[in-house]
Amino acid sequence: MTTPILWYFADPMCSWCWGFTPALASLRTTYRDRLKIALVLGGLRPGEATPMTDAARADILHHWHQVHARTGQPFQFDGALPEGFIYDTEPASRAVVTVGGLDPALTFPMFQAIQSAFYTGGHDVTQTPVLADLAAQLGAERDSFLLAFQSDSARARTQAHFAQSRKAGVRGFPCLILQRGETLDRVVDGCLPLETVRTELDRLLAA
Numbered sequence: 001m002t003t004p005i006l007w008y009f010a011d012p013m014c015s016w017c018w019g020f021t022p023a024l025a026s027l028r029t030t031y032r033d034r035l036k037i038a039l040v041l042g043g044l045r046p047g048e049a050t051p052m053t054d055a056a057r058a059d060i061l062h063h064w065h066q067v068h069a070r071t072g073q074p075f076q077f078d079g080a081l082p083e084g085f086i087y088d089t090e091p092a093s094r095a096v097v098t099v100g101g102l103d104p105a106l107t108f109p110m111f112q113a114i115q116s117a118f119y120t121g122g123h124d125v126t127q128t129p130v131l132a133d134l135a136a137q138l139g140a141e142r143d144s145f146l147l148a149f150q151s152d153s154a155r156a157r158t159q160a161h162f163a164q165s166r167k168a169g170v171r172g173f174p175c176l177i178l179q180r181g182e183t184l185d186r187v188v189d190g191c192l193p194l195e196t197v198r199t200e201l202d203r204l205l206a207a
Helices: 015-030 054-071 090-102 104-119 128-137 142-149 152-167 194-206
Strands: 005-010 036-041 175-180 183-189
Touching: 005 015, 015 036, 015 054, 015 104, 015 194, 036 090, 036 104, 036 152, 090 104, 090 128, 090 142, 090 152, 104 128, 128 142, 142 152, 175 194, 183 194
Parallel strands: 005 036
Antiparallel strands: 005 175, 175 183
16 A cells, blocks of 8 residues: 655745644654655745845734744744845755755755744845755755755756645645545645644544
8 A cells, every 4th residue: 555645835934834843843753654744845935036125024023923922933033034135935945955855864854954044043044055054064065965956957856846836736834735646635724733733634544
């Protein structure tokens, strides 16, 4: 029998995905013998080229405070999203894809390292040197990462992730879709409590 796949559609610069991080970690531990959990980089704001306006910054920080209040996940609010910041999520997503190509076991650790650096460290994870540092800290060879990260192949594979998300009809993150053979079932949309996710996942697995 084919092992079920739980597709996790997310973006490393999505605050609700950061809020969902503890729940995801629990799912990966609890269900590791029953299904495969695979990450799809959904593409929150890929290719954004315009610096954030004051209104956009205020709106996003409002969401950050909501995530913090609901989930308890830490944020560094002081100095966040400085003037001139361009909220382009493509480089961070491409960094995850790149590291996964060098060592698949580092896919989720890289995703979470970028989240932590962005939300709690105040680092600009749209910048190549920052992403290379994070990859190196996980054990990836820095020059190999940079060569792969800047390749057309990495860009194409990242775009393929975005396309998979669109094809699946995902409109927001995080999102979980369970695949059993050719059957696809939406588990949850949004950052919901772990027990809610587990209840629905168990129901689908038992069906």
